Amino acid sequence: MHTYPALLQLVNKKITETSFGSNPKELYDPITYMMGLGGKRLRPVLTLMACDLFKVDVNKALDAALAIEVFHNFTLVHDDIMDNAPLRRGQETVFQKWSMPVAILSGDLMLIRSIDLLAKTETNQFSKLLSVFNDTAAKVCEGQQIDMNFETSNKVSQADYIEMITLKTAVLLGASLEIGARIANASHADAANLYEFGKCIGIAFQIQDDILDSFGETAAVGKRIGGDIASNKKTLLLIELLDSVHKDDLKLLQNLLAEPNEETKIAGVLSLYQKYQIQAFAEAQKQQYLDTAFHHLQAVSVDAENKQVLIDTARELMSREN
Amino acid sequence: MHTYPALLQLVNKKITETSFGSNPKELYDPITYMMGLGGKRLRPVLTLMACDLFKVDVNKALDAALAIEVFHNFTLVHDDIMDNAPLRRGQETVFQKWSMPVAILSGDLMLIRSIDLLAKTETNQFSKLLSVFNDTAAKVCEGQQIDMNFETSNKVSQADYIEMITLKTAVLLGASLEIGARIANASHADAANLYEFGKCIGIAFQIQDDILDSFGETAAVGKRIGGDIASNKKTLLLIELLDSVHKDDLKLLQNLLAEPNEETKIAGVLSLYQKYQIQAFAEAQKQQYLDTAFHHLQAVSVDAENKQVLIDTARELMSREN
Numbered sequence: 001m002h003t004y005p006a007l008l009q010l011v012n013k014k015i016t017e018t019s020f021g022s023n024p025k026e027l028y029d030p031i032t033y034m035m036g037l038g039g040k041r042l043r044p045v046l047t048l049m050a051c052d053l054f055k056v057d058v059n060k061a062l063d064a065a066l067a068i069e070v071f072h073n074f075t076l077v078h079d080d081i082m083d084n085a086p087l088r089r090g091q092e093t094v095f096q097k098w099s100m101p102v103a104i105l106s107g108d109l110m111l112i113r114s115i116d117l118l119a120k121t122e123t124n125q126f127s128k129l130l131s132v133f134n135d136t137a138a139k140v141c142e143g144q145q146i147d148m149n150f151e152t153s154n155k156v157s158q159a160d161y162i163e164m165i166t167l168k169t170a171v172l173l174g175a176s177l178e179i180g181a182r183i184a185n186a187s188h189a190d191a192a193n194l195y196e197f198g199k200c201i202g203i204a205f206q207i208q209d210d211i212l213d214s215f216g217e218t219a220a221v222g223k224r225i226g227g228d229i230a231s232n233k234k235t236l237l238l239i240e241l242l243d244s245v246h247k248d249d250l251k252l253l254q255n256l257l258a259e260p261n262e263e264t265k266i267a268g269v270l271s272l273y274q275k276y277q278i279q280a281f282a283e284a285q286k287q288q289y290l291d292t293a294f295h296h297l298q299a300v301s302v303d304a305e306n307k308q309v310l311i312d313t314a315r316e317l318m319s320r321e322n
Numbered sequence: 323m324h325t326y327p328a329l330l331q332l333v334n335k336k337i338t339e340t341s342f343g344s345n346p347k348e349l350y351d352p353i354t355y356m357m358g359l360g361g362k363r364l365r366p367v368l369t370l371m372a373c374d375l376f377k378v379d380v381n382k383a384l385d386a387a388l389a390i391e392v393f394h395n396f397t398l399v400h401d402d403i404m405d406n407a408p409l410r411r412g413q414e415t416v417f418q419k420w421s422m423p424v425a426i427l428s429g430d431l432m433l434i435r436s437i438d439l440l441a442k443t444e445t446n447q448f449s450k451l452l453s454v455f456n457d458t459a460a461k462v463c464e465g466q467q468i469d470m471n472f473e474t475s476n477k478v479s480q481a482d483y484i485e486m487i488t489l490k491t492a493v494l495l496g497a498s499l500e501i502g503a504r505i506a507n508a509s510h511a512d513a514a515n516l517y518e519f520g521k522c523i524g525i526a527f528q529i530q531d532d533i534l535d536s537f538g539e540t541a542a543v544g545k546r547i548g549g550d551i552a553s554n555k556k557t558l559l560l561i562e563l564l565d566s567v568h569k570d571d572l573k574l575l576q577n578l579l580a581e582p583n584e585e586t587k588i589a590g591v592l593s594l595y596q597k598y599q600i601q602a603f604a605e606a607q608k609q610q611y612l613d614t615a616f617h618h619l620q621a622v623s624v625d626a627e628n629k630q631v632l633i634d635t636a637r638e639l640m641s642r643e644n
Contacts, residue, residue, distance in 0.1 A: 078427070100403075101403075116456050131441070138343070
């Protein structure tokens with residue numbers, strides 16, 4: 001089986017060799033810029049790993065892997081406009097560096113090019129690939145809209161939250177694996193189990209992200225602790241706190257959510273998180289999704305040793321402390 | 323052969339019967355709203371006409387026809403954000419009625435759904451359909467970017483202008499016809515001739531749009547005459563005037579382009595248009611593209627009488643005086 005670094009190298013080589021177009025340059029330069037910002041390329045690597053799992057040449061899945069990475073970057077370009085985000089991977093976002101119209105349009109073109117790339121895959125299952133890809137793409141848009149709705153909603157349940165991160169983040173990890181498996185002509189059951197594995201890893205990863213924002217180590221995170229708390233973001237932690245707070249503490253919590261001094265607010269909410277053991281709750285939730293993920297991976301009908309690289313990748317994702 | 327009104331009814335029925343999704347409603351309501359704004363549905367009707375031309379049941383092309391209409395409306399939703407346009411077909415634009423993020427995201431989803439619809443077509447030529455559709459989609463984005471570039475460019479040639487309107491508007495008319503023809507299993511030559519017919523009609527139509535903005539009848543146009551002149555828009559008329567103006571009039575023209583009083587500006591430029599016979603020039607250009615269009619239609623290997631509905635549609639498009 002190929003290692004993560006080996007597959008990452010394949011993906012990066014493919015990105016470097018791919019031309020997305022050149023004229024007009026205002027449209028194509030942002031695409032080249034965005035695709036060159038780097039990152040761990042998790043999704044395309046998962047596609048190749050899923051193909052590799054069935055001992056099929058990973059090069060067969062390389063166009064589809066790139067399609068998924070281009071699609072993912074399209075969502076980042078458009079999300080950065082909606083979130084008014086100045087930075088992405090430490091560099092200026094496309095809308096900041098060029099303009100909002102350029103970011104809309106080059107994002108649109110990335111979505112179009114992602115379908116082009118998927119269509120280059122040599123397979124007799126293309127209609128299935130396209131339907132997995134497009135269903136997932138629609139879900140990612142739905143997740144982003146639900147996330148935006150949360151900002152103005154007073155009633156977000158844990159189920160709402162899990163649905164949102166599932167759509168916005170997790171299904172694309174599932175689809176990355178399913179598409180790799182389908183290119184390798186895996187059985188329907190194996191493809192479905194790999195989809196669920198990726199989806200559950202994605203949910204666990206997102207819960208961990210919430211935990212680290214409140215309990216990570218500042219220096220390592222590279223951003224201040226408590227950003228989610230400061231902005232009243234409806235994370236799993238805050239939703240659980242709102243669900244479990246005694247009425248004696250309710251007034252205190254409401255005051256903290258309205259507190260203008262950030263330091264006071266973050267310290268106060270963290271202290272309530274401690275009192276109500278919110279970190280332990282979130283860790284348990286995360287573990288539950290991880291267990292489900294590994295259960296699905298176990299059910300995939302290939303030798304256990306072939307799965308090790310996927311297990312290691314999942315553990316690596318979960319081991320980061322920042 | 324089916325008439326335009328009969329095919330329009332088919333398209334509108336299909337739109338009414340199609341659900342694009344429902345949850346979250348902030349994402350799907352704008353799509354239903356936009357698709358319900360009406361319009362002449364030229365592109366999907368052309369797809370059905372091209373299929374009909376080869377005596378193949380137009381219902382076979384209905385999903386693809388709707389795909390093209392949804393794609394077209396996606397471009398309108400995103401263009402309206404970029405152009406900061408408050409109205410579309412007399413109603414509020416999506417970004418105005420909801421918000422910029424909602425308009426970006428529901429537009430993205432329309433693009434995704436358009437591919438879904440195309441994929442529902444029963445055909446053994448799907449990869450060809452998808453490549454025509456996606457190549458065209460990329461060109462439409464390129465055209466929009468080039469159009470935006472024109473706003474700040476001092477040097478726009480007639481060739482640049484024709485390239486821009488070809489990409490932004492005309493290729494989608496060509497693709498609408500080509501896709502209908504390919505679904506009817508037309509020969510490559512027939513499909514290519516229909517593409518060129520649609521493309522040339524599209525260019526002629528756009529030139530006519532420029533002419534009407536300066537020489538149409540105000541009341542009928544429903545908007546004031548001279549909007550393009552007032553905004554220094556690089557239309558074929560202005561480009562030709564800049565190309566042909568004698569050096570005696572150059573200073574006058576430069577002053578008019580910088581003139582703050584709109585009435586003075588429009589009257590002054592119109593008088594130069596008259597002096598240099600710009601309308602006649604533009605009419606001749608339009609006629610040249612129309613001739614080329616009909617030449618390509620003539621080359622399509624079906625009975626001449628079957629082509630009449632396409633000829634009538636093109637003439638109808640060109641006969642409007644507003």
